[in-house]
Amino acid sequence: MPVAPDAAAARPTRRPRRFRTSVALAAVLAVLTTVGLSGCADFSKQDGERNAGPFSKNNESFEITRPPKTPPPPPPNLPSPPPGPCVDPDPNVITTCLASTSAVTPGDDQGNVTVVAERTTGKIIQAKRFSEHKVLWTIPGIDASGDGGLIDFAPSPTYRQDHLMYAFITTATDNRIVRIAQGDVAKPILTGIPKGPTGNLGSMYFRSPTELVVATGDAGNPAAANNPASLAGKILLVTGFTSGVNPAPKVLASGLGSNPALCPSDDAIFVADGTDSADRLSQVSGKSLRTVWSWPDKPGLGGCAVVQDTIAVSTIRTQRIETLIAPTPKKPSVDKPTVVLEKRYGAIGRMRPVGNGLVQFGTVNKQYGPKVVSQDDRVVRFLVPAGGGGEDSKM
Incomplete structure (x- = not known):
C-alpha cells in the first residue's frame, strides 16, 4: 500500500449499483444466526456429479490503542465468565479458542455477535461473548495445507428466501x-x-445481488497474476451462480500478490496484498491497480476495512492496525499511516466494518503468531479512531 498517484487515476471506480454490503450482510446474517443452520459439502460427490472470553497479551510491548471515544459497552446481563483457559478478561474480545481464522463478519448491527470462518476446520461459527461456539455450517473436503482451506464465505443476498451460502x-x-x-x-x-x-x-x-467480487491470490507465482489466461492474482466479477455452465468472470484488475483482502467503500474498491518488493494498499482504477500506500518493510497485511472516510489496515508480522484517510478525487495522495493499535492481540487477519466506527477482526496467531496464548485465536471488536487517531489515544 503506497503513494504518489495522479489525480485522474485516483478517480473512484464507478459502481453500477450501490449495494449496501454491510447493511445487507448484517440483515442476512441476522436471519442466518437466528435460524442456526448446520451444513456440509461432499466434494468427492460434487466433482463426480459436476469459548468465550478475551485478552491475554501476545506480546508485552503494547502501544497505542484507543480512540478518544470509547466503543459502546458490552451487552448487559452477560452470563458469568465460564472457568477455563479460554476466558479473556478484555471486554472487547467477542470469542476465543478458535482455530486460525479467515473471514469474519458481524452477526448483528452492534458488533456484539460475530460470524467467523475457521480456515483449517471448514467451520463457520456464530458466537458472542461468553457463549459457546454455534457451528452454522461445516464444509468438509477442504485442503488446509499451506495457507489454503476455507478462505471466505458470503451468504446469498436473498438468504431469507433461498438459504444459500457461498x-x-x-x-x-x-x-x-x-x-x-x-x-x-x-x-x-x-x-x-x-x-x-x-x-x-x-x-x-x-457488490450487488447479482455481482460477486472475488480477489484471488497469485498461488506463489507472480507471473500468473499478469497472465490473462490465469485466474490467479485477479479481482474478478462473478455474475453466474448456477450449478451448470456460467459465464466467464470479468477481470476488474490484475497483478495481485499474496493474501489479497478486499475493502470496498460506497464508490470504490480497495485491496490490500503483499508482493515480493512491498506490501500495499491499492484502489481499483479502470482495469488496473493504483497504489495508495506501500510498506517496503513488509509488515504482512492481513486485512482492511473502510470506516467512513478512514481505511484501517491490519498487519500480521508487526501486529498492528494502521489507519489512512481515504483518497478522494480532490486529494488523491494520502498521508503517512497512523498506528492506532499495536501488539495487544498478536497477529491480526481479516477485518470487517460494523458501523458507527466499529470493526471486527480475527487474530491469526495459530498460523502466523510468534506467540500463541490459551485464548487464541480470537475475534475482537475495535473502535477505529475518527480521523486516524494517533499515539496520544488511550486504551
Missing part, C-alpha cells in the same frame, strides 16, 4: 467458489483458480 475454498486440485444449499452437496460456481503451496488466500463480497 464459500471460497481450497480443494485437492484448485481454489474455487462453491454454492451450498442445506442438506445438499456443494455445487461449483467458479473452478480452476490456481492452487499453490502458498498464495491461496483471497476474499470476496457481494
Whole structure:
C-alpha cells in the first residue's frame, strides 16, 4: 500500500449499483444466526456429479490503542465468565479458542455477535461473548495445507428466501467458489483458480445481488497474476451462480500478490496484498491497480476495512492496525499511516466494518503468531479512531 498517484487515476471506480454490503450482510446474517443452520459439502460427490472470553497479551510491548471515544459497552446481563483457559478478561474480545481464522463478519448491527470462518476446520461459527461456539455450517473436503482451506464465505443476498451460502475454498486440485444449499452437496460456481503451496488466500463480497467480487491470490507465482489466461492474482466479477455452465468472470484488475483482502467503500474498491518488493494498499482504477500506500518493510497485511472516510489496515508480522484517510478525487495522495493499535492481540487477519466506527477482526496467531496464548485465536471488536487517531489515544 503506497503513494504518489495522479489525480485522474485516483478517480473512484464507478459502481453500477450501490449495494449496501454491510447493511445487507448484517440483515442476512441476522436471519442466518437466528435460524442456526448446520451444513456440509461432499466434494468427492460434487466433482463426480459436476469459548468465550478475551485478552491475554501476545506480546508485552503494547502501544497505542484507543480512540478518544470509547466503543459502546458490552451487552448487559452477560452470563458469568465460564472457568477455563479460554476466558479473556478484555471486554472487547467477542470469542476465543478458535482455530486460525479467515473471514469474519458481524452477526448483528452492534458488533456484539460475530460470524467467523475457521480456515483449517471448514467451520463457520456464530458466537458472542461468553457463549459457546454455534457451528452454522461445516464444509468438509477442504485442503488446509499451506495457507489454503476455507478462505471466505458470503451468504446469498436473498438468504431469507433461498438459504444459500457461498464459500471460497481450497480443494485437492484448485481454489474455487462453491454454492451450498442445506442438506445438499456443494455445487461449483467458479473452478480452476490456481492452487499453490502458498498464495491461496483471497476474499470476496457481494457488490450487488447479482455481482460477486472475488480477489484471488497469485498461488506463489507472480507471473500468473499478469497472465490473462490465469485466474490467479485477479479481482474478478462473478455474475453466474448456477450449478451448470456460467459465464466467464470479468477481470476488474490484475497483478495481485499474496493474501489479497478486499475493502470496498460506497464508490470504490480497495485491496490490500503483499508482493515480493512491498506490501500495499491499492484502489481499483479502470482495469488496473493504483497504489495508495506501500510498506517496503513488509509488515504482512492481513486485512482492511473502510470506516467512513478512514481505511484501517491490519498487519500480521508487526501486529498492528494502521489507519489512512481515504483518497478522494480532490486529494488523491494520502498521508503517512497512523498506528492506532499495536501488539495487544498478536497477529491480526481479516477485518470487517460494523458501523458507527466499529470493526471486527480475527487474530491469526495459530498460523502466523510468534506467540500463541490459551485464548487464541480470537475475534475482537475495535473502535477505529475518527480521523486516524494517533499515539496520544488511550486504551
